[in-house]
Amino acid sequence: MKYMLMMNTPGNGPYQIASWPHEDLVRHIQFMKSFARKLTAAGELVTAEGLSGPDQARRVRAGNDGKPITDGVFPEAKEFLAGYWIVQVDSAERAYQIAAEASAAPGKGGTPLNMPIEVREVMSEAPREWQE
Amino acid sequence: MAAPHAALQERLRALAPEVLGILCRRTKDFAAAEDAVQEALVAAAQHWAADGLPEQPRAWLVQVASRRLTDEVRMAIARRAREQTVVSLVPAEDQLALGADDDAAVDDDSLALLFMCCHPSLSPTSAIALTLRAVGGLTTVEIARAFLVPEATMAQRISRAKQSIRESGVPFERPDPQAFADRLGAVLHVLYLMFSEGYAASSGDAVVRTDLSGEAVRVTRLLHRLVPDEPEVAGLLALLLLTDARRAARTGPAGELVPLDQQDRARWDRQAIREGVALLDGALPKGRPGPYQLQAAVAALHDEAPSAAQTDWPQIVALYEVLRAQSDNPMVDLNHAIATAMVQGPAAGLALLDHLASDARLAGTHRLDAVRAHLLERAGDLPGAVALYRRAAGRTASTVERDYLLAMAARLNAPSAPGT
Numbered sequence: 033m034k035y036m037l038m039m040n041t042p043g044n045g046p047y048q049i050a051s052w053p054h055e056d057l058v059r060h061i062q063f064m065k066s067f068a069r070k071l072t073a074a075g076e077l078v079t080a081e082g083l084s085g086p087d088q089a090r091r092v093r094a095g096n097d098g099k100p101i102t103d104g105v106f107p108e109a110k111e112f113l114a115g116y117w118i119v120q121v122d123s124a125e126r127a128y129q130i131a132a133e134a135s136a137a138p139g140k141g142g143t144p145l146n147m148p149i150e151v152r153e154v155m156s157e158a159p160r161e162w163q164e
Numbered sequence: 165m166a167a168p169h170a171a172l173q174e175r176l177r178a179l180a181p182e183v184l185g186i187l188c189r190r191t192k193d194f195a196a197a198e199d200a201v202q203e204a205l206v207a208a209a210q211h212w213a214a215d216g217l218p219e220q221p222r223a224w225l226v227q228v229a230s231r232r233l234t235d236e237v238r239m240a241i242a243r244r245a246r247e248q249t250v251v252s253l254v255p256a257e258d259q260l261a262l263g264a265d266d267d268a269a270v271d272d273d274s275l276a277l278l279f280m281c282c283h284p285s286l287s288p289t290s291a292i293a294l295t296l297r298a299v300g301g302l303t304t305v306e307i308a309r310a311f312l313v314p315e316a317t318m319a320q321r322i323s324r325a326k327q328s329i330r331e332s333g334v335p336f337e338r339p340d341p342q343a344f345a346d347r348l349g350a351v352l353h354v355l356y357l358m359f360s361e362g363y364a365a366s367s368g369d370a371v372v373r374t375d376l377s378g379e380a381v382r383v384t385r386l387l388h389r390l391v392p393d394e395p396e397v398a399g400l401l402a403l404l405l406l407t408d409a410r411r412a413a414r415t416g417p418a419g420e421l422v423p424l425d426q427q428d429r430a431r432w433d434r435q436a437i438r439e440g441v442a443l444l445d446g447a448l449p450k451g452r453p454g455p456y457q458l459q460a461a462v463a464a465l466h467d468e469a470p471s472a473a474q475t476d477w478p479q480i481v482a483l484y485e486v487l488r489a490q491s492d493n494p495m496v497d498l499n500h501a502i503a504t505a506m507v508q509g510p511a512a513g514l515a516l517l518d519h520l521a522s523d524a525r526l527a528g529t530h531r532l533d534a535v536r537a538h539l540l541e542r543a544g545d546l547p548g549a550v551a552l553y554r555r556a557a558g559r560t561a562s563t564v565e566r567d568y569l570l571a572m573a574a575r576l577n578a579p580s581a582p583g584t
Contacts, residue, residue: 050554054574061567062418082566085558 034154180301185273204229290325399457405440406463425472530559
């Protein structure tokens, strides 16, 4: 089973991490790197990406002429998707475990952030006979 | 099947463009020839690993690939009675007739192949992928890994590139002298982008990534061997070597970015530097300095300097000025501003940046902010530097770069630092 783990961070302008002291920042970055290495070594990581900050985010819709209409910046947004992992695990419980570990990433002063991680199962492929 | 021995793999990759070139010349069907050669390479990897190298490896590959091609043609003819392709007009057996394949002819074919894969009608991404496969001899899986995309996606990208080559009727030949310079420029650009793609991603969890920078060096080396008198080809090869020489020092133990002025220069690859400098020394006296030779000259000045402070910055400023006169590239302007700041102080650099701020190609990018932040820091405006480092961090699409910029901001903002 595949799960997508979405890491949400508080909104309000650029990522809050930008204002952390140097050592906290380094500790956090190192946690994220070793976390990815650990998941890779366990054969559970499918992919992981960090996303650029809220200042870069745009919401796009097609206008009547089909051309893109863009919306943004979103300084007011309460929460922002900062990045995600897709993991392949044997159970939902394992996915929750991984999410909890990510949630406890060190924040300011090394205290766990306990940030919300949204866990969603990735829909699997349709049965063969449904495909062309 | 066990992974082929590294030396065997290297040998196969070097033979790939030669074999494909020979087949292209005979069949005039690049797409089919390319498929056949890939199959022959796979077969060779299996057989040679088990039984050792055949006496004439190239002839072996040509024969196996030709047989595949002949089978394909026969099957195609059987499938539809009418003959649609040029290939099918040539009796299948005749295509097996072995020509002389002397080394000069093989070189011509390799060159024609490279020009075909880097044809301006292809998008750079497609051209890079196709070059890696047809000239570099890499498998689709390896190329997919390099770009971090699924194999099926890369297979599709390559097959579409081959199709557009077929449709646009790009001939398999060395371009005529009039078009040669332009087409060579396109080839160099593709190789440069291939290198940059690998260089930008050369940190972090890169263990499984195919080494794009290394591949770019290898193919550029091949091109330099084929056209040794083209100074810009030598210039590009020099630039890639002189840049790649700093690779090991460019990232710290945790994969973090280490800027040029803080790199441990003892970790630079001296042999690559010597080779790059020698190439440049051979090219510059030809008196046709293009952008690659000039950039290589800048890289050489950095590589030969014992420290950032002892770098010949006035010379670098002069080189960037020549580059600016040759091309309208805002990245050159940015680097010019940095070098100027090193010679005349941060205020002079900042003044140049003010002129650049109105350039639409730079507006809103993280690079202008990052450079300005560096110069503000050197000028003593720490709050201004912190704000811009952070803004740049929010704008970059590179994780490594973001982490670096955030760390720069955090360092200046530390309670112990002055100015907070």
